[in-house]
Amino acid sequence: MATPAGDAHTTETDPDGPVGRDASRDHGGPAHDGALRAAAERHLRALAGESARLREDQWTAIHALVAERRRALVVQRTGWGKSAVYFVATALRRAEGAGPTVIVSPLLALMRNQISAAERAGIRARTINSANTTAWETVYADVSAGEVDVLLVSPERLNNPEFRDRVLPELAAGAGLVVIDEAHCVSDWGHDFRPDYRRIRSLLHDLPDGVPVLATTATANERVTRDVAEQLRSGDTRQDTLVLRGSLERESLRLAVARLPDPTARLSWLAEHLPKIQGSGIVYTLTVSAALETARFLSEQGLDVRAYTGQTDPDERRRAEDDLLANRVKALVATSALGMGFDKPDLGFVVHLGAPQSPISYYQQVGRAGRGVERAEVVLLPGREDTQIWEYFAGLSFPPEATVRETLAVLAAEGAPMSVARLETRVDLRRTRLEQMLKVLDVDGAVRRVRGGWTATGLPWEYDAERYAAVAEAREREQRAMLDYLSTDTCRMEFLRRQLDDAQAKPCGRCDVCTGEYWPTDVDPGRRAAAADHLDRPGTPITPRRQWPTGMDALGVTLSGKIKEELRAGEGRALARLTDVGWGTELRRILAEDAPDEPVSDRVLQGVVRVLATWGWERRPVGVVVMPSLTRPAMITDLARRLCDLGRLAPVGALGYRSESGPGPRRHNSALRLHQVYSELVLGDETAQRLVDLQAGTPGPVLLVDDHTDTGWSLTVGAALLRRAGAPEVLPFTLATNGG
Incomplete structure (x- = not known):
């Protein structure tokens, strides 16, 4: 973290004017600068050992923060000593009687390391994050009592309604220094953009004059550096951001x-x-x-x-x-x-x-x-x-304008806070992507998170299609x-x-x-x-759904709470996850949208048989039921037939859809997908009678076979239909399941 005396270092300045400043200026001058540097060196040695000496760029940043109360962006390689800058600056500011340093830090691992480093230098550090919720009130009290030098806050806390409205204003008013760690997350041009970080702009805007701000990162190109530096300039009267950008060479x-x-x-x-x-x-x-x-x-x-x-x-x-x-x-x-x-x-x-x-x-x-x-x-x-x-992760980008407008319209029409779970019943986005979109809209002022969920602000909002396309x-x-x-x-x-x-x-x-x-x-x-033997081992569990999604009544579906035990599917199996490096490669090929609907190869069938042979079920299945498929009916019907032949299982038949078109285009979130399949999936009279006859003669579990499971709701509803018709247990089996 610190720099031994004599280490080579270089300084690069931002060449483009308004957000940059020459970092190589002479710091000679008033005597108090000499005293300030001597104090800074003492604090660094307490932090990192007697051999530690400040780099000139570290001193430039510390002087700007402590003596000039400036806003600075430090872009330096990992291990250069960025944390030393803000811990030394904290010690100097606290000695002047300033309030605690507030560090916005993205990860618990990072927070733990920072706290350990601070404690070695005698700096009292505390944290507020999702892992220590029971300690928050004590931390708030310690901050108010002046017993905390550094408070580390996760970016998600910045828009927690209670923290934002009750704690943040007091922290912002009394902070001696604000630090934004991993500052490339602020910029949507950065490789790890996080919407929660964009709320930092509001925090910076509300800071009293004279509160210095430090942003640090090891990974920012020129465009990200410029974007972050501009965001640090909160208000027309602010000084330009000091940018210290060094060599990224790593000699080891x-x-x-x-x-x-x-x-x-x-x-x-x-x-x-x-x-x-x-x-x-x-x-x-x-x-x-x-x-x-x-x-x-x-x-x-x-x-x-x-x-x-x-x-x-x-x-x-x-x-x-x-x-x-x-x-x-x-x-x-x-x-x-x-x-x-x-x-x-x-x-x-x-x-x-x-x-x-x-x-x-x-x-x-x-x-x-x-x-x-x-x-x-x-x-x-x-x-x-x-x-x-890469293509899969690219699909998690900001949604198209029509989806965003639909979300804003739903929130406006509701007129009251809506939880994400309830909003899912109206907007076809997976929860993670929906939450990300709401955070961006929150930063843009179009929505606001309050107790009970999210509301529309009614403020004008423009879809920045040009920026999203450029990103x-x-x-x-x-x-x-x-x-x-x-x-x-x-x-x-x-x-x-x-x-x-x-x-x-x-x-x-x-x-x-x-x-x-x-x-x-x-x-x-x-x-x-x-x-090869390891990768060729087939089989991954399919965990049964145990809870219906929240808010299904809004879609006219009277399902809520826990799924009744007597209707629940058993733990299923898939041949592999689509993301697996072994079987996943072959499954991605045969289940691709443009792949032909044809029987699986003998190799895939052998993998399926191995999964069934090693399943370890309490009771062996006695029959096979086929899920309806509009895209691969030949593949799934043939697979079910061959399973019956190989395992001497009874062919019970297939579930069906009420309409020829089936559920329609696949929905992406749980609530809307459940609504689709619950409305369409049926157990026909002929299949139901075969199931009854089978259970009367040879009672036991049935396999429910499909090609692929994503949200799991098709299998859940199918299992409930079969259980209601007399199946003592339903064991889902698919070729593939989505994986992380």
Whole structure:
């Protein structure tokens, strides 16, 4: 975090005028500047040890904050010492009698590291986030009593109605310094834009004159830097933002790309080479399912690894972080959930199993490594499926104007706060995407979050189609640049630095292109066979729905609360997740929109049989029921017939739709999808009678077969129909399920 005396450093100034200022100006002058710097150096040594000395750019930022009460943006590489700037500035401001520093920080891991660092320097730090709700009132009281030097706040808190209306005004009025960590999140041009961060503009606008503001990031190109700096300039009378932008060179990193032909080769490469790399590190994957699958395989191969995703239990995530920090594990196999703020100076390697869709986000993730060691290995193992995963995430962009206008109209017509769950019954967006859209509209002033949900403000609002299209185009350019990185014949570090508009970019002399030293791509046949066996293991659970969505009465559907036990589906199985690196590849091909409706291959059928053979059910099924399908009736009907033949199961028949067109275009959220299938799905008399006859002669569970499950409501309603007709248990089975 701190900089030893004598470390080389460079300073780059913003060349374009209004948001920039020459950072190399002479700080000689009044005697109090000398005293201030001496005090700053003392605080730094308390924070980072007796050998620590301030970089000139660190001192420039601290002087601007403390002596000039300015707003500053620091864009410097990971490990440069950005947190030292705000902790030293905090100590100096508190010594002057100023209020506490408020740090807006995006991740719990980052907060924990920051609190530990602050405590080492005698700085009293507390946090307000979703993991410590029971302590909030105590924290508020301690802040009011002046017993807190640093308060870390998650961006989501800024629009919690109680925090926003009761706590935030007092904090803003009494703050001695405001810090925005990972400030690239403020900009929708940034690789990790977060709508909650945009509310920081309102916080900054309401600050009293003279409260300094510091924004920091390690990953911002020129466009993002300009956008963030402009947002820091809140009001016409504010000074221009001081921009300190340094070199992004990381002398310890050895960048490389190893192209391997398939997922089997990539997994076996990991198992073979990770033990040879010194130290512990991170293996990044693009999806949750890939992280879990990879961690299982590496564990089977004798490596001590842990999976780490956004779906991992918070306590388990913290234990995993602690194990990596203490070098008790070789690696965490993680999604991007392990990202900003994870501070382990001796991290020895970062390996990517699949390419991120942006060189900028890739640089941020590899920047976790090599901060306190002379050499760190950074290897990218791209996969053919990477671009398909990018396409999926691209579908989560800001919705089209018609959908946004529809949402505003629904809120306006309601005339009272609407919960997201109730709004789902009227707007066809998945909950995550709906919440993201509401946050953007909140920042734009079109809606407001209040107790009980969301309301329309009635204020004029324009759909900025040009900006949204430009952002989407920028994302596409980043994806093309990422593909160029994989095949570049020039220095890889220079390539990444140029993507971040680092004017000082030059060949590093260390990467595989510069040295001509490439990682071997031959893999041990035994390990490859083990990887192939691992990826060929079919089967993933389908967890049954247990609760009806909220607000279904608004759609004329009288379903609410828990699904009755006597109508509930049992735990089902799918051959694989669509995002799996093994079977998922084949399933994405045969279930693609333009794929022909034809029987599954013998290989897929063998996988299905293996899933059924290892299911471990309490009672063996006695019959098979087919879900109706308008897109793949031949595939599903043939699959059900073959299952009956192979398993000696009774063909019970199929469910049907009330109308020839079926439920209509697939809805994306739970409430509207349930309304569709509940209104259309039926159990015909002939199938019902076969079910009754079967249960009278050979009672037992029935398999409910479909090609794919997404929201799970088709299977849930189908199971309820069959249970009501006399099936003692319904076990859903599909070829594919959506995965993370």
